[in-house]
Amino acid sequence: MASSSSPSSSSRSELPLRKIPGDYGLPFFGPIGDRYDYFYNQGRDEFFKTRMQKYHSTVFRANMPPGPFISSDSKVVVLLDAVSFPILFDSSKVEKRNVLDGTFMPSTDLTGGYRVLAFLDPSEPKHDLLKRFSFSLLASRHRDFIPVFRSGLPDLFTTIEDDVSSKGKANFNDIADDMYFNYVFRLICGNDPSDAKIRSEGPNIFSKWLFLQLSPLMTLGLSMLPNFIEDLLLHTFPLPPFLVKSDYNKLYKAFYESASSVLDEGERMGLKRDEACHNLVFLAGFSTFGGMKVLFPALIKWVGLAGEKLHRELADEIRTVVKAEGGVTFAALDKMALTKSVVYEALRIEPPVPFQYGKAREDMVIHSHDAAFEIKKGEMIFGYQTFATKDPKVFENPEEFVAHRFMGEGEKMLKYVYWSNGRETDNPTAENKQCAGKDLVVLISKLMLVEIFLRYDTFEVESGTMLLGSSVLFKSLTKTSYT
Ligand code: HEM
Numbered sequence: 001m002a003s004s005s006s007p008s009s010s011s012r013s014e015l016p017l018r019k020i021p022g023d024y025g026l027p028f029f030g031p032i033g034d035r036y037d038y039f040y041n042q043g044r045d046e047f048f049k050t051r052m053q054k055y056h057s058t059v060f061r062a063n064m065p066p067g068p069f070i071s072s073d074s075k076v077v078v079l080l081d082a083v084s085f086p087i088l089f090d091s092s093k094v095e096k097r098n099v100l101d102g103t104f105m106p107s108t109d110l111t112g113g114y115r116v117l118a119f120l121d122p123s124e125p126k127h128d129l130l131k132r133f134s135f136s137l138l139a140s141r142h143r144d145f146i147p148v149f150r151s152g153l154p155d156l157f158t159t160i161e162d163d164v165s166s167k168g169k170a171n172f173n174d175i176a177d178d179m180y181f182n183y184v185f186r187l188i189c190g191n192d193p194s195d196a197k198i199r200s201e202g203p204n205i206f207s208k209w210l211f212l213q214l215s216p217l218m219t220l221g222l223s224m225l226p227n228f229i230e231d232l233l234l235h236t237f238p239l240p241p242f243l244v245k246s247d248y249n250k251l252y253k254a255f256y257e258s259a260s261s262v263l264d265e266g267e268r269m270g271l272k273r274d275e276a277c278h279n280l281v282f283l284a285g286f287s288t289f290g291g292m293k294v295l296f297p298a299l300i301k302w303v304g305l306a307g308e309k310l311h312r313e314l315a316d317e318i319r320t321v322v323k324a325e326g327g328v329t330f331a332a333l334d335k336m337a338l339t340k341s342v343v344y345e346a347l348r349i350e351p352p353v354p355f356q357y358g359k360a361r362e363d364m365v366i367h368s369h370d371a372a373f374e375i376k377k378g379e380m381i382f383g384y385q386t387f388a389t390k391d392p393k394v395f396e397n398p399e400e401f402v403a404h405r406f407m408g409e410g411e412k413m414l415k416y417v418y419w420s421n422g423r424e425t426d427n428p429t430a431e432n433k434q435c436a437g438k439d440l441v442v443l444i445s446k447l448m449l450v451e452i453f454l455r456y457d458t459f460e461v462e463s464g465t466m467l468l469g470s471s472v473l474f475k476s477l478t479k480t481s482y483t
Contacts, residue, residue, distance in 0.1 A: 013372075015371055015372045017374065018371040021057050024062070034063035035063070035074075038065050039065065040227045048384050059079055059084055061077055063076070065235060066104060070236065075380065077375055079384070081368050081388060088358045089418075089432065091122045102382070103380065104216060104238075106212070106213040109242075112277075112278035117130040122430075130279055132269065135428075137188065137265075137280075137283075144190070145444075146330070148186050149447050153447075159175050163474075169473045169475055172474055176292075177207065180288070180293065184289050206251070208247065209285060212239050219234070252277060252281055262276075291353070298350040299343065302346045310342075314449060339450065341405060341407045343449070345402060345403060351385045353421070355383075356383045357383075358381050360377050363376055391416070394413075420438040460474070461474055
């Protein structure tokens with residue numbers, strides 16, 4: 001197993017201390033230069049790869065976008081290996097205050113004037129309260145997880161089939177937004193929006209609101225838009241929140257009216273009703289809707305590209321278990337070892353949220369596979385997860401999608417799967433910053449595969465990249481004769 005070459009924690013303390021290589025360049029020009037390399041001259045993965053090779057190190061210094069004038073300090077220590085990365089999960093070592101999006105924080109005007117949960121450090125008392133609020137919401141909806149998700153899938157796949165037969169292809173990313181919105185609204189509120197207009201406008205409003213928050217980290221990839229214009233529009237000044245204010249208020253109102261029982265519980269726990277509701281909108285729009293927008297295209301892309309042999313194996317497993325268990329239940333999903341492994345492998349090879357940040361709380365020494373590095377109190381640490389979970393010293397054939405990777409003995413490697421801002425073997429708590437919806441995310445990923453292979457024997461896709469993730473076009477779907 002590739003992991004045998006990583007040092008144990010006792011041998012790590014004997015690693016040579018090395019000065020962190022790399023520099024930040026001149027003020028202003030250094031960050032802009034790195035920003036152009038990251039978005040335009042090299043692209044994201046090449047940006048990290050070339051520096052890793054140049055410095056012969058998976059730990060080095062660089063500026064992370066956006067830089068001037070959106071972030072006042074873009075200097076970070078980059079971590080690219082599986083050993084150094086988990087320092088970012090240790091709340092006693094790193095501060096997570098306002099670092100959700102990196103070296104800048106979007107205006108709180110986009111979240112009702114509140115710093116919502118994901119921006120709070122666990123040392124802030126509100127973090128504990130809001131995280132427990134999110135756990136209580138999930139616990140109260142547990143019974144709905146499966147039926148509510150499954151109820152949205154027939155419409156989704158009917159639209160995909162119609163587009164494939166009429167246009168020869170179906171754009172999954174565009175089509176799926178409605179399903180995500182309906183799912184998250186029904187999951188959180190327990191019912192559909194009473195105002196039908198919100199149902200049709202909701203997905204676009206959430207997408208626009210997400211764009212306003214995350215545009216400093218995006219490139220549109222439009223060939224007719226010169227790079228320097230895009231850079232000026234997206235990466236130099238924050239887009240003004242008023243562009244989405246009235247739309248956001250419509251969504252806020254819809255959640256406020258429909259989620260009464262959840263908000264009652266929030267008040268009972270000690271939250272103000274409006275603060276609880278702004279947090280719900282964030283949970284719905286950023287964490288869940290935004291998360292699904294990157295999660296599912298990547299999952300479907302990797303499974304689609306893996307081809308017919310894997311499709312046959314998945315279909316066999318899923319149909320056999322569903323038949324034996326008498327339906328799609330929690331117990332049935334738990335028995336699908338290959339389906340589970342495929343979900344974890346997709347989360348490993350293309351983590352939906354690949355950037356993690358934290359500020360050193362104190363002077364400390366961190367370790368990569370082959371060296372130790374000193375980090376000073378107050379320095380920003382940044383982990384690029386796409387490289388950390390494809391660390392060749394931990395995973396064999398890390399660039400390959402190995403569907404069976406996490407089956408049997410392979411389950412031991414789950415501790416190196418970091419997508420949830422924590423190890424897959426750990427659990428979210430009120431004291432850490434791990435995704436509160438971790439188990440739900442794995443569950444709905446499995447449900448998506450179950451639905452696909454109960455309906456189809458195989459399917460073909462074409463994939464590309466867009467904004468912050470993958471894009472997927474369905475090219476064909478072969479309906480099953482299985483009943
Ligand atoms: C759908 C796909 C999802 C993905 C890819 C995802 C991913 C993540 C990640 C990476 C973080 C850590 C952010 C950071 O601090 O660096 C996070 C935090 C969080 N997620 Fe998720 N998430 C998803 C869905 C959900 C769902 C369904 C819920 C609950 C309804 C949820 C609730 C949360 C909460 C409350 C936090 C903040 C935790 C804290 O601040 O302590 N997420 N999520």
